[in-house]
Amino acid sequence: MKTSFKNHIPSSEITPKNVYTARRAFMRSAGILAGTLALASCGVSEPLVTAEEKVLGDPGYSALTDERGDQVNQLSQITGYNNFYEFSTDKEEVANLAKIFPTTPWEITVNGLVNKPIKLSVDELIKKYPVEDHVYRLRCVEGWSMVIPWQGFSLANLLRDVEPTSAAKFVRFESVMDLGKMPGLANPLYPWPYQEGLRMDEALHPLTLLATGLYGGELPAQNGGGIRLVVPWKYGFKSIKSIVRIELISEQPATLWNLIAPNEYGFYANVNPSVDHPRWSQSTERKIGELSRKPTLMFNGYESDVASLYQGMDLKKYY
Amino acid sequence: MGLGLLNGSFGVNPIQSVEKFAGFTALNFLTLTLACTPLANLSGYKFLVSRRKALGNYAFLYASIHVFVFVFIDYGIDLGFLLADSLNKKFIWLGFAAYIMLAPLAFTSFRYWQVKLGKNWKKIHRLVYVIGITVPFHFLLASKGSLTTFSGNILLPVIYGGIITLLLILRWKPVKNFIQNFKPITGL
Numbered sequence: 440m441k442t443s444f445k446n447h448i449p450s451s452e453i454t455p456k457n458v459y460t461a462r463r464a465f466m467r468s469a470g471i472l473a474g475t476l477a478l479a480s481c482g483v484s485e486p487l488v489t490a491e492e493k494v495l496g497d498p499g500y501s502a503l504t505d506e507r508g509d510q511v512n513q514l515s516q517i518t519g520y521n522n523f524y525e526f527s528t529d530k531e532e533v534a535n536l537a538k539i540f541p542t543t544p545w546e547i548t549v550n551g552l553v554n555k556p557i558k559l560s561v562d563e564l565i566k567k568y569p570v571e572d573h574v575y576r577l578r579c580v581e582g583w584s585m586v587i588p589w590q591g592f593s594l595a596n597l598l599r600d601v602e603p604t605s606a607a608k609f610v611r612f613e614s615v616m617d618l619g620k621m622p623g624l625a626n627p628l629y630p631w632p633y634q635e636g637l638r639m640d641e642a643l644h645p646l647t648l649l650a651t652g653l654y655g656g657e658l659p660a661q662n663g664g665g666i667r668l669v670v671p672w673k674y675g676f677k678s679i680k681s682i683v684r685i686e687l688i689s690e691q692p693a694t695l696w697n698l699i700a701p702n703e704y705g706f707y708a709n710v711n712p713s714v715d716h717p718r719w720s721q722s723t724e725r726k727i728g729e730l731s732r733k734p735t736l737m738f739n740g741y742e743s744d745v746a747s748l749y750q751g752m753d754l755k756k757y758y
Numbered sequence: 759m760g761l762g763l764l765n766g767s768f769g770v771n772p773i774q775s776v777e778k779f780a781g782f783t784a785l786n787f788l789t790l791t792l793a794c795t796p797l798a799n800l801s802g803y804k805f806l807v808s809r810r811k812a813l814g815n816y817a818f819l820y821a822s823i824h825v826f827v828f829v830f831i832d833y834g835i836d837l838g839f840l841l842a843d844s845l846n847k848k849f850i851w852l853g854f855a856a857y858i859m860l861a862p863l864a865f866t867s868f869r870y871w872q873v874k875l876g877k878n879w880k881k882i883h884r885l886v887y888v889i890g891i892t893v894p895f896h897f898l899l900a901s902k903g904s905l906t907t908f909s910g911n912i913l914l915p916v917i918y919g920g921i922i923t924l925l926l927i928l929r930w931k932p933v934k935n936f937i938q939n940f941k942p943i944t945g946l
Contacts, residue, residue: 520770528902528911531769581902583771628909700904718900720843727770731834 496654500588505574507740509726512585514654516727521661522579523680524629525614525621537660540620542681545665551611551687554602561651561665567600568592573648575671577678578710578739582719584726589669590652595643603639603687610642611635611692612668613684630699635679636692636706637670640748646671646741649682672741674708705758709749710739714758773832780824781853785893787817789921792890796928800937811867814886818864825857849899856892859885887926894919 496514503511521533526540543561550556559567570590578584598610614633618624624631641647648669651658658664663680670677676696686692696704703717712722712735723732738745749757768775791813798806833840844850863883865871872879894915903910927933 516770530771583774628903628911628913630909699907699909703904715846717847718849718902720839722842723839725771725773725832730773730831732832732836732839 496656500654503574503588505576505586507576509576509586511574511588512727517585517587517653518659518661520585520727522581522675523623523661523663524626525616525623525631525633525681526661527623528626534659534661536622540617540660542658542660542664547666547682547685549597549601549685549687551685552604552607552689553687554604555600557601564592564597564649564666565651568596570651573650573669575646575648575669576739577669577671577675578724578735580674580676580704580708580716580719580721582721582724584724584735586726588654589648589650590655590658591648591650591669593645594647594649594668595645597649597685598642598687601687606689607687608639609688609691610637610639611686611688612637612679612682613686614679615681615683630695633679633695634692635668635677635694637677638691638748641670644745644748646744672710672738672745674704674710676704677708707749707754707757709745709754709758710735711737711754711758713737714755773827777824777827777832780820780827781897784817784820784824785897785918787813787820788886788890788893789918789925791817792886792922792925796925799928799934815864815867818860821857821860825853849896852892852896852899856889856896859889859892863889890922890926894922 498514501511501513505511519534520530521537522530523533523537526533526536545561546558547561547564548556548558570592572588572590574586574588576584576586594610612635615621616624616632623629637647648671650663650667650669651665653659653662658667660681663678663682666682667680668678668682677694691706694704694706697706710721715721720732720735722735724735725732736742768779791810794806794810794813798804829835829840833843863885866875866879866882875882897918898905898912898915901911901915903912905912905916928937
């Protein structure tokens, strides 16, 4: 297997964690000092760590590029333009609504057709499976795209440890349903919970990531914190956010968008410029921040890594 | 709106935001245009009828911005991209048809044409009923949802379709007569 997807980020380009955490601590104390001076007369106290501060990330990441040379999007674009209907159908309203959504501590259950079902917190997962930087292109089915520096680990590492039985053929993922903090869940026109699925070989592919961080910072709630899936050769809706449960099963699972409009959203949902969608262009895309459109690449540019998974399949039928 | 583009109030994906905003505004003006006559009949406020022309022209103005941004900015007049992405999409055909029907109505909305076309003017301008039916379908198919499963983001197009249908029913002679006969009793 080729390893072109591995994004070896020169360590010189990234601020070491101890440096930027120290910098943040300094900024925080400076901020508190300034805040104390400004607010001393009003008697207002501020929380020490705000939600925004948690997701600050490391500005050094903004200089990174993917393996094709495309620069990563700005953090404000990545955290300010989110399809996360559990919060809102308005992509630019999600970040605001997600501010009160707690992403730590976060627990995830892995069970189903496995020998060793587990329940772990994201903190425990990060200790067990060291996270690495991965700069991936994200292509939304709506015809826009971004380049995003994730931190995470291969789903395959986790799946091997739970020991799937031979009957396990598919992996089903389920998002959190926090009725109190996710106003979009009250919309009866969506068959909640958000659920997604992968074929076993897709789930075990080294490109398939469980992401726990973004831009070197925590994974913000609007981007799917505590933990999310990232499958870069598929349309964005496959990369399910805020996962609470991973289940190994024998049959192809139902998926939310496929339940809504089966003619539009297939189970596979591989990025494919030659398979059209009744609404959006799949042959071209606009990278967020760019003025003009550009051609969409087969498997979102990961063709040499993943095409072998679909050998002999009619991709027009299995869209 | 131009100012909004400059100061970033159209957000992270400004081209799409402007397309959506202009299209939605055009639909609102179209709905208001179609509301004038039935509301004037119901309420007796005859001045509403004289507002149709201005509202209809505003609908055309925003529809023009909607189409202009789509063709010239979103696709940057790249005909290859535009045709490849459009020809097989029903919602683009519907939107295009509605705009082609709306344009002559805007151009002939002035007194000069009203006199010159005489009886035909009214016939031509009845096209607005067809446009009123076409546009909600364009909106529905452009929205992320499905009428078949009645799920997804379909509420707004369905509501607008419902309002316009109601406004068209109120123009239907039997309904109009029924309401006229009803008026003396209720004192409307």
